[in-house]
Amino acid sequence: MELRKTYFADERKDDLHEIGQPRPRSDALGHVTGKTAFFADRSFPGMLHLKMVRSPHHHARIRSIDTSAAQKHPGVVRILTAKDVPHNLYTILILIQVGPEDEHVLAEDKVRWKGEAVVAVLAETERAAQEAAAKVEVDYEVLDPVLSIDAALAPGAPIVNEHHGRNYYLYDSGEARKVRFGDVEAGFAAADHILEQSYASAPIEHAPTETTGCIVVPEGSGRFTCYTNTQAMFFTLDNTSIILQMPGQQLHMVGGTVGGGFGGKVDVIVEPIAILGAKLTGRPVSFVYSREEEMQISSPRAAEKLVIKDGVMKDGRIVARHVKAYIDAGAYSRHSPYGAQKSAAHFPGPYTIPNVWVDSHCVYTNRTPSSAMRGFGVTIGDFALEVQMDKLARLIGMDPLEFRFVNAYRDGDMKAHRQPTEGAALVECMQEAARAANWPIDERFMAMSSRTREGL
Amino acid sequence: MAIRHGRGVAAINYPTGMNLGGDPTQALVHSTPTGNFMVSLSSVDLGQGMKQIMAQICAETIGVPTERVIVDTADTDTGPHCMGTFASRGTHRAGNAVIQAAREARQVMLEVAAEALEVDAGDLETDGTGNIQVKGAPSKSISIFDTALIAHFKLGRSISGRGMFLVPRSYPEAATGAMKPSTCYAHACTVADVEVDDETGEVTVLSVKNVFEIGRALNPKMVEQQLVGGSWMGISHALYETTEPYYPAREHGPTDFNEYLMPGPGDLAKTEVIVLERPAADGPYGAKGPGEMCANPQIPAIANAIFDAVGVRIDTLPITPERILRALKADGAAAHRGR
Amino acid sequence: MAKVPVQFTLNGSEKAEFVESGATLLDVLRDKIGDTSPKAGCRQGTCGSCSVIVDGELRLSCLTLAETCEGASIVTTAGLAEGGVLHPLQRAFMDAFATQCGFCTPGMIMAAKALLDRNPDPSRDEVVEAIAGNICRCTGYEPIIEAVLSAARSNSISAA
Ligand code: FES
Numbered sequence: 001m002e003l004r005k006t007y008f009a010d011e012r013k014d015d016l017h018e019i020g021q022p023r024p025r026s027d028a029l030g031h032v033t034g035k036t037a038f039f040a041d042r043s044f045p046g047m048l049h050l051k052m053v054r055s056p057h058h059h060a061r062i063r064s065i066d067t068s069a070a071q072k073h074p075g076v077v078r079i080l081t082a083k084d085v086p087h088n089l090y091t092i093l094i095l096i097q098v099g100p101e102d103e104h105v106l107a108e109d110k111v112r113w114k115g116e117a118v119v120a121v122l123a124e125t126e127r128a129a130q131e132a133a134a135k136v137e138v139d140y141e142v143l144d145p146v147l148s149i150d151a152a153l154a155p156g157a158p159i160v161n162e163h164h165g166r167n168y169y170l171y172d173s174g175e176a177r178k179v180r181f182g183d184v185e186a187g188f189a190a191a192d193h194i195l196e197q198s199y200a201s202a203p204i205e206h207a208p209t210e211t212t213g214c215i216v217v218p219e220g221s222g223r224f225t226c227y228t229n230t231q232a233m234f235f236t237l238d239n240t241s242i243i244l245q246m247p248g249q250q251l252h253m254v255g256g257t258v259g260g261g262f263g264g265k266v267d268v269i270v271e272p273i274a275i276l277g278a279k280l281t282g283r284p285v286s287f288v289y290s291r292e293e294e295m296q297i298s299s300p301r302a303a304e305k306l307v308i309k310d311g312v313m314k315d316g317r318i319v320a321r322h323v324k325a326y327i328d329a330g331a332y333s334r335h336s337p338y339g340a341q342k343s344a345a346h347f348p349g350p351y352t353i354p355n356v357w358v359d360s361h362c363v364y365t366n367r368t369p370s371s372a373m374r375g376f377g378v379t380i381g382d383f384a385l386e387v388q389m390d391k392l393a394r395l396i397g398m399d400p401l402e403f404r405f406v407n408a409y410r411d412g413d414m415k416a417h418r419q420p421t422e423g424a425a426l427v428e429c430m431q432e433a434a435r436a437a438n439w440p441i442d443e444r445f446m447a448m449s450s451r452t453r454e455g456l
Numbered sequence: 457m458a459i460r461h462g463r464g465v466a467a468i469n470y471p472t473g474m475n476l477g478g479d480p481t482q483a484l485v486h487s488t489p490t491g492n493f494m495v496s497l498s499s500v501d502l503g504q505g506m507k508q509i510m511a512q513i514c515a516e517t518i519g520v521p522t523e524r525v526i527v528d529t530a531d532t533d534t535g536p537h538c539m540g541t542f543a544s545r546g547t548h549r550a551g552n553a554v555i556q557a558a559r560e561a562r563q564v565m566l567e568v569a570a571e572a573l574e575v576d577a578g579d580l581e582t583d584g585t586g587n588i589q590v591k592g593a594p595s596k597s598i599s600i601f602d603t604a605l606i607a608h609f610k611l612g613r614s615i616s617g618r619g620m621f622l623v624p625r626s627y628p629e630a631a632t633g634a635m636k637p638s639t640c641y642a643h644a645c646t647v648a649d650v651e652v653d654d655e656t657g658e659v660t661v662l663s664v665k666n667v668f669e670i671g672r673a674l675n676p677k678m679v680e681q682q683l684v685g686g687s688w689m690g691i692s693h694a695l696y697e698t699t700e701p702y703y704p705a706r707e708h709g710p711t712d713f714n715e716y717l718m719p720g721p722g723d724l725a726k727t728e729v730i731v732l733e734r735p736a737a738d739g740p741y742g743a744k745g746p747g748e749m750c751a752n753p754q755i756p757a758i759a760n761a762i763f764d765a766v767g768v769r770i771d772t773l774p775i776t777p778e779r780i781l782r783a784l785k786a787d788g789a790a791a792h793r794g795r
Numbered sequence: 796m797a798k799v800p801v802q803f804t805l806n807g808s809e810k811a812e813f814v815e816s817g818a819t820l821l822d823v824l825r826d827k828i829g830d831t832s833p834k835a836g837c838r839q840g841t842c843g844s845c846s847v848i849v850d851g852e853l854r855l856s857c858l859t860l861a862e863t864c865e866g867a868s869i870v871t872t873a874g875l876a877e878g879g880v881l882h883p884l885q886r887a888f889m890d891a892f893a894t895q896c897g898f899c900t901p902g903m904i905m906a907a908k909a910l911l912d913r914n915p916d917p918s919r920d921e922v923v924e925a926i927a928g929n930i931c932r933c934t935g936y937e938p939i940i941e942a943v944l945s946a947a948r949s950n951s952i953s954a955a
């Protein structure tokens with residue numbers, strides 16, 4: 001890595017002692033000696049293991065659940081179903097008043113995705129829990145699933161989630177989070193060229209080397225200590241408090257070093273049910289995702305679909321950008337309504353475009369609920385935007401890098417979501433990239449600055 | 457049939473923080489009787505090195521070496537509230553809270569030292585190695601060790617401070633979308649060089665040259681860790697990863713690391729990382745959040761490089777050999793018809 | 796469940812345990828003996844985080860039955876530092892900033908040790924091959940490869 005100190009040197013004072021120094025990491029010694037304590041590096045006498053019975057169907061009504069055979073399996077201590085969970089219907093963002101509650105901790109009347117948790121089995125060993133889980137009998141009436149964004153939004157599509165009553169999240173702005181800036185139609189009318197293109201992505205997994213999980217210990221004080229690898233301690237505590245209808249002071253969340261998160265450990269999934277298990281059995285409980293669960297059950301990055309329509313002038317100026325974004329939330333909201341909103345604010349990317357129109361939708365399907373991941377609401381949008389930029393440049397016969405200089409935002413430019421640009425540095429990044437890669441660009445672009453519109 | 461070379465570029469920006477219901481993080485700092493400093497937080501270290509960075513930020517602000525700072529975090533009994541580690545917010549939000557707490561603690565420390573040295577607190581400075589001295593007269597000094605002892609045992613003062621960083625909640629305007637979902641923006645530009653085998657559709661990423669502007673590299677080696685690892689993840693995202701290779705079909709989902717594809721140590725692109733620093737006005741020592749954005753620009757840069765190499769656009773992620781071959785075939789058929 | 800006795804040495808000290816027939820070495824090390832340096836990243840043999848050295852051979856402890864280790868000599872990352880002095884690999888991983896979350900680190904170090912024990916002066920390709928069964932999601936592998944190569948260099952310097 002190289003630090004290029006020549007850029008913005010006048011905005012920086014290099015008079016610091018500790019900051020800017022490549023100090024060794026204080027946790028490295030623990031890592032290389034195997035002493036760093038991850039949450040699962042603890043075991044407690046009498047600890048039980050929790051395994052989930054999961055839906056084999058994308059969409060089905062639950063007619064009945066029979067746990068009697070599982071109950072008799074050697075080593076089984078307790079079996080939990082929906083009626084054991086005090087406040088079974090929840091949604092993570094209710095803490096900040098983003099509702100409605102739309103997801104069951106354990107499925108009640110319906111399952112809405114293949115893999116949804118239906119019954120929790122607590123047993124002396126992981127193996128006993130696994131074997132007993134296989135003996136739980138659930139009688140399903142299979143329903144038509146909705147598996148894609150297009151299917152979800154088609155007229156007459158089955159409703160994925162009755163708590164929303166429609167297959168998309170309803171914002172105060174309607175079926176999408178909207179950004180309206182300038183007049184796109186006027187922009188298109190004035191444009192020399194118009195290009196409309198569609199982009200898409202499949203879900204991906206965070207794949208941290210340490211899977212999601214927690215260990216809960218009931219303490220003599222009546223409190224519960226939960227060793228967890230959540231990325232958000234109080235989010236987890238406060239949601240657990242709501243779900244279990246348990247005063248917050250009875251809960252103690254302990255984290256530590258987490259074996260990678262990448263956004264995959266911000267949903268509150270394992271802790272509430274494990275704490276409930278510990279409460280009802282009076283014993284420590286471990287609930288750790290298998291690798292298979294981590295890959296197919298834990299929330300992935302959403303699949304997305306984007307349609308971008310741009311109006312561009314022969315001289316390279318983009319005069320209008322129209323974006324329709326669809327985020328496949330799967331069966332439940334989790335963090336997706338916010339992801340779609342963040343996505344709306346991110347368009348039109350780091351460019352100053354006078355006319356911008358954005359509709360960003362959060363769509364429900366009978367799929368594994370998606371949620372936050374590194375680049376939440378942005379990564380796929382950036383893929384689409386930057387491929388679109390390449391296409392636009394070629395369309396008007398301009399060098400793709402030079403084309404970006406013409407449009408790059410500068411300090412003081414108003415963004416589409418009405419925030420003034422501050423601290424811009426796109427121009428300088430591109431100048432340095434041109435140098436590093438020997439990408440030939442005209443001198444006038446090398447003389448430009450993010451601090452001024454001069455030279456444009 | 458040939459191996460074709462292509463080059464592509466992409467430029468991006470990335471917001472710091474996730475303003476849902478307001479975006480707060482708090483921190484507490486206090487000294488031990490012998491002048492070490494304890495930072496209490498509830499933020500989570502995911503491996504990015506939050507504990508180390510918070511120690512350096514606290515040390516810089518108080519004016520002591522980093523080894524004198526201990527960070528206790530991720531415990532809801534001892535740490536004040538933090539929204540969590542996500543949205544590139546950890547260093548920025550917690551860092552600002554630590555600075556505020558450390559400033560308050562430093563002020564008390566200087567007042568105690570001033571009393572001991574019988575001077576004005578305003579005339580004192582730290583030397584960065586563990587002493588407090590009179591500005592312009594460094595021989596008149598007292599160690600932080602002694603200062604802490606005096607505070608604890610003679611003056612009965614608590615060398616401590618409280619820190620809070622809150623981005624107030626932003627409610628988007630329904631009609632226009634006016635909103636403030638985040639604060640300062642990091643930037644990046646990546647140039648990717650690829651080879652595409654037009655017979656197999658296989659892509660080899662030869663090199664990625666990444667330029668990242670991150671406000672300030674608080675610890676350059678740790679910044680490098682994140683940026684290099686992120687760049688690898690971006691390449692992986694572009695070409696390999698998915699839990700559902702035939703989305704929206706639910707079949708063929710990988711359940712282990714043999715099926716979930718990622719580049720291994722033998723598949724690495726030559727990775728160059730260059731860092732620019734334009735300090736953010738609201739960042740801790742100018743830092744922005746680089747943790748997420750560093751994995752983004754490689755994806756479109758590679759997609760564009762593939763087009764440059766073989767003349768087909770793959771607008772669906774991941775860009776698998778199968779998709780490339782199908783596109784080449786369709787392109788060939790189109791060219792044939794055109795002839 | 797039937798229990799079987801098993802004795803082996805772990806990092807040089809004798810261990811004797813009654814284990815369930817079918818128990819993995821990983822579970823016995825972590826839950827019975829309390830050596831949590833091998834990590835359970837997948838329990839499927841696909842991530843390498845559970846790697847240990849059994850009689851000089853690199854093994855995935857999640858796929859190794861404990862009862863097959865009778866009389867074996869087992870080495871884990873927890874046993875590498877001798878008398879508080881770090882193994883050159885441990886030093887090199889620290890110096891090269893080759894750990895982020897650290898979850899893959901003990902397994903990586905085992906894989907690298909198994910390589911250096913049989914080939915003290917490996918090429919980059921040999922290092923790559925040696926760690927190819929170990930997943931790291933944080934580092935992008937480059938610093939890990941660097942660390943192993945630099946440990947090999949420092950080894951040959953100290954041996955000279
Ligand atoms: S835990 Fe053994 S290979 Fe993953």
Ligand code: FES
Nearest residue numbers: 895899931932933
């Ligand atoms: S350092 Fe996190 S998995 Fe390797």
